[in-house]
Amino acid sequence: MQTPIPEPTTRNAKATFNHILDAAIELFYKNGYHGTTVNNITKHAGVAAGTFYLYFPSKLALYKHVLITFSHNIRREIAAKVSLKSTRYEKEREGIKAFILLAKKHPQMYNIIWESLYIDRELFKDYYESFALRYIRGLNESVKNEEIRDIDTEVISYILMGITNFIGLKVVLDLGTNNNDVDYIVDQVMDLIQHGLFK
Amino acid sequence: MQTPIPEPTTRNAKATFNHILDAAIELFYKNGYHGTTVNNITKHAGVAAGTFYLYFPSKLALYKHVLITFSHNIRREIAAKVSLKSTRYEKEREGIKAFILLAKKHPQMYNIIWESLYIDRELFKDYYESFALRYIRGLNESVKNEEIRDIDTEVISYILMGITNFIGLKVVLDLGTNNNDVDYIVDQVMDLIQHGLFK
DNA sequence: ATTAAAGGTGAATGGGTATTCAGTTTATGA
DNA sequence: TCATAAACTGAATACCCATTCACCTTTAAT
Numbered sequence: 001m002q003t004p005i006p007e008p009t010t011r012n013a014k015a016t017f018n019h020i021l022d023a024a025i026e027l028f029y030k031n032g033y034h035g036t037t038v039n040n041i042t043k044h045a046g047v048a049a050g051t052f053y054l055y056f057p058s059k060l061a062l063y064k065h066v067l068i069t070f071s072h073n074i075r076r077e078i079a080a081k082v083s084l085k086s087t088r089y090e091k092e093r094e095g096i097k098a099f100i101l102l103a104k105k106h107p108q109m110y111n112i113i114w115e116s117l118y119i120d121r122e123l124f125k126d127y128y129e130s131f132a133l134r135y136i137r138g139l140n141e142s143v144k145n146e147e148i149r150d151i152d153t154e155v156i157s158y159i160l161m162g163i164t165n166f167i168g169l170k171v172v173l174d175l176g177t178n179n180n181d182v183d184y185i186v187d188q189v190m191d192l193i194q195h196g197l198f199k
Numbered sequence: 200m201q202t203p204i205p206e207p208t209t210r211n212a213k214a215t216f217n218h219i220l221d222a223a224i225e226l227f228y229k230n231g232y233h234g235t236t237v238n239n240i241t242k243h244a245g246v247a248a249g250t251f252y253l254y255f256p257s258k259l260a261l262y263k264h265v266l267i268t269f270s271h272n273i274r275r276e277i278a279a280k281v282s283l284k285s286t287r288y289e290k291e292r293e294g295i296k297a298f299i300l301l302a303k304k305h306p307q308m309y310n311i312i313w314e315s316l317y318i319d320r321e322l323f324k325d326y327y328e329s330f331a332l333r334y335i336r337g338l339n340e341s342v343k344n345e346e347i348r349d350i351d352t353e354v355i356s357y358i359l360m361g362i363t364n365f366i367g368l369k370v371v372l373d374l375g376t377n378n379n380d381v382d383y384i385v386d387q388v389m390d391l392i393q394h395g396l397f398k
Numbered sequence: 399a400t401t402a403a404a405g406g407t408g409a410a411t412g413g414g415t416a417t418t419c420a421g422t423t424t425a426t427g428a
Numbered sequence: 429t430c431a432t433a434a435a436c437t438g439a440a441t442a443c444c445c446a447t448t449c450a451c452c453t454t455t456a457a458t
Binding site: 032033034088089092111114115117118119121124125128132146147148149151152154156158159161162164165167169170173175176177178184185188189191192193194195196197198199 | 231232233234287288291310313314316317318320323324327328331345346347348350351353354355357358360361362363364365366368369372374375376377383384387388390391392393394395396397398
């Protein structure tokens with residue numbers, strides 16, 4: 001990635017940097033990348049337009065920085081939760097639940113990551129391919145341990161990401177019903193993953 | 200929806216209309232909605248800029264028209280394939296396969312539908328909520344017939360849409376491997392849906 | 399052939415926006 | 429206290445783009 005934004009070190013600069021970041025995250029979420037202007041961001045952050053360019057070389061570079069930060073946070077958060085569990089069943093349950101709670105708490109992450117498909121397709125592909133790679137590694141462990149059945153772990157990883165993402169979508173956008181009862185939804189998901197769909 | 204684009208009736212007008220539509224679909228796919236200008240579209244369609252506005256009141260109205268047309272086509276195509284099968288297992292297999300083949304054949308659909316989240320969030324929500332509603336209706340039938348287990352059909356519908364969409368994503372963006380062997384992938388998906396993940 | 403309607407033109411308009419830069423204020427250390 | 433660097437300012441710049449409109453060309457019916 002060719003965009004390592006240097007994080008400022010002094011007190012004041014740090015604060016300004018974060019004001020700009022926070023404003024950008026909120027506005028990207030509310031109005032989308034293209035619906036957000038640099039002037040919107042600076043006004044919302046309470047600084048002048050020129051200040052933006054003291055910290056970020058361009059609007060796109062800021063977006064990429066946000067995306068990369070989010071993807072690190074998501075990975076870290078989920079990995080931390082999952083590592084506390086020992087069986088694959090519990091790991092899977094914990095991972096799905098952690099993702100949904102994260103998405104609910106920070107709906108911006110969700111939106112901004114998906115939007116990358118329309119801003120820089122390679123970023124999007126990298127994001128999901130590397131996420132899948134980590135997932136596959138974990139699944140392969142569980143195949144060795146004979147915890148899960150012998151299905152193509154690459155396909156499984158996309159299936160599980162798809163389930164998690166769409167359930168997250170349902171909860172975040174409040175599609176349909178029951179979106180406040182995360183435990184109930186996770187139970188339903190685990191029921192299907194465990195026993196399949198058919199009688 | 201407040202955008203019923205009148206389809207032209209005469210030979211020439213029809214042809215121009217379709218040239219504009221085709222150009223728009225291709226360019227929206229390649230460069231995204233915001234990355235595509237009306238002048239790009241008209242140039243690509245081989246007409247003057249003003250001609251665009253003989254057929255579409257605005258760029259956004261054109262986008263909505265494309266989206267609605269696609270969503271009809273997807274529904275029609277999948278419903279047609281699914282209705283040929285009688286068991287839920289076969290219906291599910293056929294639906295997933297039809298979706299993936301469609302996505303592979305017309306990757307534009309895929310991209311353009313998802314992009315609606317960043318153009319008009321309500322359009323996106325409507326799309327998935329109404330898709331889910333149809334899905335739920337079918338699943339409820341199968342619950343009555345005792346073909347599928349007693350899981351919340353709303354949650355299942357989002358799970359199955361998630362699986363299908365992410366497998367479609369994998370195939371369309373060529374994430375990971377095996378993306379030319381659709382039957383193999385569908386087999387893996389059905390295996391998981393039928394027998395679950397765990398031993 | 400005539401003519402009205404249908405179809406088409408493309409330069410001009412008006413509004414918007416990422417980025418720059420010459421200058422000002424604030425903080426810091428000697 | 430003063431000088432120097434660090435932060436910051438916001439109007440100006442340069443470009444982009446959806447949409448309009450006055451005018452031109454083609455089609456088809458009488």
